[in-house]
Amino acid sequence: GTQYSKKWLGGGGQRKLIVIPPDPDGYNGQQLKAVSSNGKCTMYIVPLQEQIDTTPLPPDAKEFEKMPKAQCTMCSQMVPLQCLPMHIKSCEMKWVDLCTSSDDELEKSPEFESCDSYINEVWTEKTAECPLCKDIFNSDVIEIHAAHCGLRTAEYHETDMINLTEPMNTLQSSGEILNWISSKVDQTNTFPICVSRSDIFKRGMQQWQRQKKTSPKCRLKVTFFGEAGVDSGALSKEFLTEMISVIETRLFISGVDKRGENPVYCLNSLDRNYSDDMSELTDEIVGCGYTGKVSVDMKSNIIRAIVLHSTMRVVPMLEQLRKGLQLYDLQKVMGMHPDLCLPLFVPGEKDDR
Numbered sequence: 167g168t169q170y171s172k173k174w175l176g177g178g179g180q181r182k183l184i185v186i187p188p189d190p191d192g193y194n195g196q197q198l199k200a201v202s203s204n205g206k207c208t209m210y211i212v213p214l215q216e217q218i219d220t221t222p223l224p225p226d227a228k229e230f231e232k233m234p235k236a237q238c239t240m241c242s243q244m245v246p247l248q249c250l251p252m253h254i255k256s257c258e259m260k261w262v263d264l265c266t267s268s269d270d271e272l273e274k275s276p277e278f279e280s281c282d283s284y285i286n287e288v289w290t291e292k293t294a295e296c297p298l299c300k301d302i303f304n305s306d307v308i309e310i311h312a313a314h315c316g317l318r319t320a321e322y323h324e325t326d327m328i329n330l331t332e333p334m335n336t337l338q339s340s341g342e343i344l345n346w347i348s349s350k351v352d353q354t355n356t357f358p359i360c361v362s363r364s365d366i367f368k369r370g371m372q373q374w375q376r377q378k379k380t381s382p383k384c385r386l387k388v389t390f391f392g393e394a395g396v397d398s399g400a401l402s403k404e405f406l407t408e409m410i411s412v413i414e415t416r417l418f419i420s421g422v423d424k425r426g427e428n429p430v431y432c433l434n435s436l437d438r439n440y441s442d443d444m445s446e447l448t449d450e451i452v453g454c455g456y457t458g459k460v461s462v463d464m465k466s467n468i469i470r471a472i473v474l475h476s477t478m479r480v481v482p483m484l485e486q487l488r489k490g491l492q493l494y495d496l497q498k499v500m501g502m503h504p505d506l507c508l509p510l511f512v513p514g515e516k517d518d519r
Contacts, residue, residue, distance in 0.1 A: 355384040367412040
């Protein structure tokens with residue numbers, strides 16, 4: 167602890183110090199500002215011990231109880247948001263040291279002793295084959311993978327299960343395609359997302375775009391600010407359900423044929439519920455590249471220019487969609503089984519949605 171003192175101006179070269187009594191909760195900024203006349207008086211800090219303890223407080227200290235916290239994706243520890251950037255840097259350095267140091271150094275380090283038992287030999291070159299999905303994994307983590315793999319495959323009925331090693335040209339139903347896609351997810355790595363329940367959509371989209379160290383092909387792991395829940399599948403399902411619901415209402419609008427949703431290209435007009443007259447769209451028509459006279463007689467030429475402009479706008483969107491489909495080789499499956507994949511993207515006539 168420390169004790170504050172202040173010096174009054176003047177005094178003929180003599181310093182007269184007055185002890186500032188602390189509040190019951192200690193010193194605070196407002197109190198120090200008042201007694202120092204907004205910084206005009208000089209203040210001295212008197213240590214109450216020989217050496218000041220500058221050791222950082224642990225994340226679970228009493229002083230951090232009322233502060234918002236988030237979970238570190240490296241060590242899964244709840245850390246105050248203000249301390250999270252510094253904690254991530256130190257946490258990354260800790261894991262780098264564990265990975266690069268020798269075996270003798272690892273055995274002596276306290277961090278090594280606190281880790282789970284399987285981390286001790288996780289860097290060995292031994293591999294083994296999973297008896298369920300037939301994929302190759304490190305022999306030290308094969309038991310963990312097999313447990314998750316068994317839970318995942320046990321959810322499907324025996325009649326709906328397929329051999330995950332079969333080629334994609336043997337798929338016979340939409341359910342088999344979904345099962346095949348789920349088998350392509352990398353269960354050994356995670357795709358972490360940390361969002362707030364008050365703004366899931368905006369922060370979720372930002373987190374998804376800013377991920378640089380991992381891939382969406384890895385297993386999704388969701389955490390919410392201020393919550394210590396571990397994502398075993400329920401949090402990811404809640405996050406994806408909320409995201410799809412907001413995407414459907416904000417980025418799509420019901421089509422005239424009632425056979426699916428159409429993309430919304432003018433979100434501002436939709437929010438303001440505008441019903442524009444065609445005569446008010448002269449600037450928009452010219453902006454689409456039409457250079458002729460805007461009149462009813464030139465309707466066909468205007469439509470042709472608008473269609474061409476809209477097509478060129480959609481091309482980048484389709485390229486992004488194509489890139490996402492290639493992540494799980496779904497584009498090849500769609501080419502082989504277009505009829506089976508159609509219900510996954512286009513609702514049927516009896517579909518209320």
